[in-house]
Amino acid sequence: MLLPQSLETPEPPLNPLNQLSFEQNYRNICNLLLSLTHTRSLPKGLQLHAHIIKSGIQTIPLISHHLINFYSKTQLPLFSRQVFFEATHKSPTTWSSVISSFAQNEFPSLAIQFFRTMLVNNIRPDDHIYPSATKSCAILGRSDIGQSIHCLVLKTGYDRDVFVASSLVDMYGKCGKIKDARNLFDEMPQRNVVSWSGMIYGYAQLGEFEEALTLFKQALYERLDVNDFTFSSVVQVCANSTLLQLGKQIHGLCFKTNYDISSFVGSSLISLYSKCGVIGGSYRVFDEACVKNLGMWNAMLIACAQHSQTEKVFDLFKQMEGLGIKPNFITFLCVLYACSHAGLVEKGKHYFELMKEYGIEPGDQHYASLVDLFGRAGKLQEALSIIREMPIQPTESVWGAFLTGCRLHGNTELAAYAADRIFELGPVSSGLHVLLSNAYAAAGRYEDAAKARKMLRDRGIKKETGLSWVEEGNKVHTFAAGDRSNAKTKEIYRKLEELGDEMERAGYIADTSFVLREVNGEEKNQTIRYHSERLAVAFGLITFPSDRPIRVMKNLRICGDCHTAIKFMSKCTGRVIIVRDNNRFHHFEDGKCSCGDYW
Template structure:
């Protein structure tokens, strides 16, 4: 059929050929036969009146053009139809609307629609579907009131298209209104409309409603299961994503590459490596191939779960690597702070002719920032113009971070003042974070004032400013910041750490005594503390930001959430096993020092993922080189 369409279209568009003219007497009467006749020019025959302009012929030509999606050909057919006696035929006009939408020319489809004297149900539905398929969601749902005023009742296909559009208009209440209308029109229990409802609520993040719709579906299929899994993954609910995936298997539905991609994405968010390996093994057993679509999310999952070795294996085994693949690997290098490897990877991208984009440069700048590669970072920032990549605000934020981490605070401040765009709160926040790192209260206060003005609701900057004053012993200034925080209701985010043991996740906070094994955990940390002190560990009380005596400062340091998680992991994992810990804020500098000693004394590899990056401790050192 596709070959027939292409052949017919070629004959139609072969105007004014140099071959001898062939009359209609030698032409079969059906469009298929016309297409098969070698050397015929259907357009010339129509113009000469040798071939009758029938709806069936035009529809075949439009259908053939829809297969090739050539806009020029579509306009040629439209122009010829407009000059024929069939110009106002509703059936053909509807076909033209569909054709233009297929070609991405929705404005042309709208002109055909507006010029129609007799629109029918197909006219309205075709244009609504065209808008939805071309990511013009507001325009799609905007047609509904006019359709109802024209006394046309939406059908299942209309509702499916409207709900697709509503899913992209999250937070506007449009989806709920269309849902109510589908109930009123008795379409809500249709399997296709039901799946569209499920997808709409899932995309809008309303998972309670999505579950309610899912439960009401009489006939669930693989699509509905995939939509539900993808919804939980987008919402960052990794645990429920995995539970739903397991339930899908129990109900006899086979996972597709869409399923695995969603599940890997969810696992990447929570960093549970063993669960990720189980899903990977399940995918291999199911016979699914490692496509770029799935491979990219799998690569990201391994990287974010603390296994660069597995991430690298996935990258190397992928036959077809696209830009996303290369960028995902580059981002992984940046997250681990291994700047030299990131630079080598970036240069390999350039060598292979990979089309670098905004994400490529943002990742390499992040890697240079985390690796202390100031010279290289400046080089790549300047290189962006060579690739016609315009720096966005995130690139400026990262470059300020690059200079700030290196202690070049005045240079970073000058860079901010010379920016070609107005600095945002994120830019000033990056400078403030660097001032916290290097204990520069003067520039820190200046940066904080700008953040307070631009984003007064952000709770992070006041905490950073307090930390700067407290770490430099300026307790009066720290007290003023604390008073301001109390007056505005700003609260520091409580630190927590979690570790996965035998497919179970255990979470801890500082001084946590709620865990069933709390007594054993604290006894274990006391043993660890004694051993690493003998090896040379000295508590760094600068990280206790309270005005108390030295002894109390040391006590405050000992039971941070990551240390409790580490003690629990040492109790519950076999000797020599790698330990992976996640933390919701930046790892404490004293904990960082202690973990280096633990990795050496207990001969363990320890991977800590905090909000900024990964730290891989081994043999008494960290992958970050104490630069983070």
């Protein structure tokens, strides 16, 4: 006897996917995979992958493609590789997906390896595969492999494709082959944001800042929709050129286009304001950022370290730890730098040891920072022990840090020893050659000093000229020692004369030991009085309003006498004077410097 329908026991509900036809099921899975890829939902994606395996549809090429892409976006490229290997039929799309997964997740060598294997299997590359391969070459800095891929692009007729050509421009730019990049860029019938950004970045990387800014202006004139990478590159140009006013204008443009929220742009803006001596601007950018990536934290750490805000460095590091942000090797370089320039030996040792707890093996730069820390603190024997016990070969930077410590503390014997070790390394930088020559001369080894200078001449390299510059509106005024080329030269020298008398009454006595040339006492006084930074400060005093800080940028280390003199200048004039040398920032106010005379 049948029960009435309303009284029948209902059957348990089936999985909705099982109730659908195969085609509907397949489409739903594809759409669901795309959705989970977009939201980066790893746990749900893993569950769906398990269902796909149970359903036996993992062999369908499009399903493999979506799975590879899902693991790529969730930063699991090795899972992408596993899906690829399990695919019974590997279509060009499957190859494209796995190569892209490696390229996007910092596995460039695997990307190139799979690209080669694909060619061996007679799979023809397309406009999706080529950009991934060239991106991998850019990461590796292998322009030679990139050139081979470029030849293949020409042979297969993809050289007119805007995406492929743009990726090649970007690759050449990042590999420092700027002429090859420019030739290709100029020949392109159509350009996109990747090609423009690649060129701008390439010029910026090589220090050709004027050309980078010219291209950026041209891109804006052609109404190109530039992206966060473009803005980041241009802001870095302004930072490296200390063009504060232009940087502020570009910051405004970033704000209008909403790119100021990008972590890449944010990091560059922090660097811009810091390098231009406006640490308050760096704080504002950092504090207003909704999302802070590791790059932004590192940028803020080095900004604080360079501006002698050492306690803030430690505070930021603690904040990172509290938020679960894992520091990298750059983070520890920033903290070690802060310790070194504040003479905090025990703190430096603590952070050096802490690296190992985070699984970071110290590199030559970390050892150089540690040696610099001990050397600046006068612990030269301890610094030498660190060098001798290093598990890696000491580099130029390590011995250079030790030599600097020896010179700072007048230990001519150890300085000469370090100089001998540096000579054994072979060709070194021009700045280090000057240090070598001075170290030998101080130790009375004049023949070796002459040899060091001769090696510099033989290589056709001249000692870098000391320059200081000040930005006024959209113009940069540059000064060398004894410079008389500025339009306000008479007023500058008159101001220095007036200040000199006032400074002497306040207790300033010139230290002529910083004049290396053999001249008489009066000439030494005159020489040191007109160093480039003093001319720049005097220009600022007669040009800028009294409430505006005077910001001077310098390419070499500020000499001890100028450091003392500018302290007196700040006291006698009541002005805030900020000087950036090649090591750090010095904030002079009321006769004191933020570095505490430890630099």
